[in-house]
Amino acid sequence: MTQTILRLNHKGEGVTDAGTAIPRVLPDEVIEDGRIVTPSTDRVSAPCRHFKSCGGCAMQHANDDFVADWKTDVIRLGLSARRIEADIRPILTSPAQSRRRATLHGRRTKKGAMVGFFGRGSDALIEIPDCKLLDPKLIAAFPVLEELTIAAASRKSTVGLAVTLSENGLDIDILDAMELKPQGILEMSALVERHKLARLSWDGEAVATREPAIQTFGAGKVSPPPGAFLQATAHGQGILSNCVTEALGDAKQVVDLFAGCGTFTLPAAEKAEVWALEGDESLIAAMDAGWRMATGLKKVTGETRDLFRRPLLPHELRKTDAVIIDPPRAGAEAQSIELAQSDVKRIAAVSCNPISFARDAEILIKGGYTLDWVQPVDQFRWSSHVELAAQFTKA
Incomplete structure (x- = not known):
């Protein structure tokens, strides 16, 4: 056929x-x-x-x-479905072997353990010693991940291995692991020292820390909690941060919505006072600690708030010059409705989903905003995913 x-x-x-x-x-x-x-x-x-x-x-x-071109068209088609035209800039793509975080999987074998990605649409585990996607430091850690798999997986189970490069070494979180006994905690502490890991966590709970798992956001250094969201590449984070800075202009009072642990908050604080809102208290705590340790930053006020259930209202934005908004894949429909009714002059938007972005952009445009430009960003090289940053302004 x-x-x-x-x-x-x-x-x-x-x-x-x-x-x-x-x-x-x-x-x-x-x-x-x-x-x-x-x-x-x-x-x-x-x-x-x-x-x-x-x-x-x-x-x-x-x-x-x-x-x-295809990834740029995904963004363009998403906007055109909402009858939105915009200046779409040339896409910026992270280089090969630059992924600083990944969730691999580990499985015990008769001779030890194997680590890799699943095959497409299957549970077959494929070893990837010559992967062109991951940072070489992640690939070099495969023997450590195999050792951890032997400790964490049963004979029939598969464990997740969320691995992130930090400034002080690897930050590893073992997912779906067997219960760790007291003797196991001692063994894991020794392993962390032996392999100079920054931190080892067990299903999101830190069990051994040699050094803080530091990530740099502008002038701030933050140790995110285990499993916290982080941009996939340092290259992509830099591009998105620069776009946010451009979109904020000379704003002196900034609100950061879905702030995470400060990826955009702390760079913005180099020029503006920032009110950062995020639904996860541990992320706000990590950001606050990073801000307090930094020098030369303006005031940052963190608040734990579920912006899906309690979006920021227009009257709460009266003194705000600009807003940063970086929601999860579902977007921020409820928050966009409230933003559209505000008098905020500038919005710096970041999105990992062109479809939900287009929906939220339509809401803002109907509320009087202009979509000035869109910057496609490809941190997930060779995948179907594409991210973007954008600037909205209101006269």
Whole structure:
């Protein structure tokens, strides 16, 4: 049976003329019995030898220009579905081997343990010693992760291994692990010292810390709690932070919504007083500690608040010059409705979901805001994910 690929869907899968979704194909390619008989001129050899078996990447079969254009079009189409036109800047893509955080999986074997990503759509664990996505320091840690898997996994279970590079070493959180006994805690403490890890956590609870797991946000240094959100690459964080700074302009009073542990709060505090709101108390505490240890920053006030249930209201924004808003993938519909009714002059928006961003952008535009520009950012190289920053202004 011969099929022609018409386009890619939001997952990066090819959609045929019959509506079938096929992974790892490109528009205009002709497929016959699962074999590509007419390849696209945009097709390239995957740079990673694990690509065919590993489920970590989806788009290594396409050249960089194609992927950049496709991800930009995902944003453009999301906006156009809401009848929104905007100045979309050229996408900025993080380099290969720059991912500083990843959730791998570990499984015990007869000879020890194996660590890697699951195969696409399966529970087959694929080892990835030559991964072109992860920072080499993460790959170098695989022997440590194997050792931890032996300690944390039962014979039949698989554990998650959330690994993050910090300034003082690796920050590792073991997920879905067996219960750690008192003797095990002593053994894990020795392992942390032996391998010079920054911190080791067990299902989100720190069990051994050698040094604070420091991340730098502007002039501030923060030790986030285990499992806290962090931008995937330092490159991407820098781009998004610069975009936020540009969108804030010369604002002196800033509100940061969904502030996390201060990714954008602390850089903004170099020029403005910031009121930072976040639903997780531990993130606010980490940000506050980082602010208090920093020098040269203006006042930062942290508040724990569920912005989905209690969005900030227009009267609470009366003295605010600019707002930063970086919600999770679901977006911030309720908060956008309240923002649209405010008199705040500038909004710096960050989003990891072009669809929810477009919905919230429509709300703001109907409330009198102008979408000045959108900056696509590709931190998740070779995946179907794309992020963005944007500037809204109100006259």
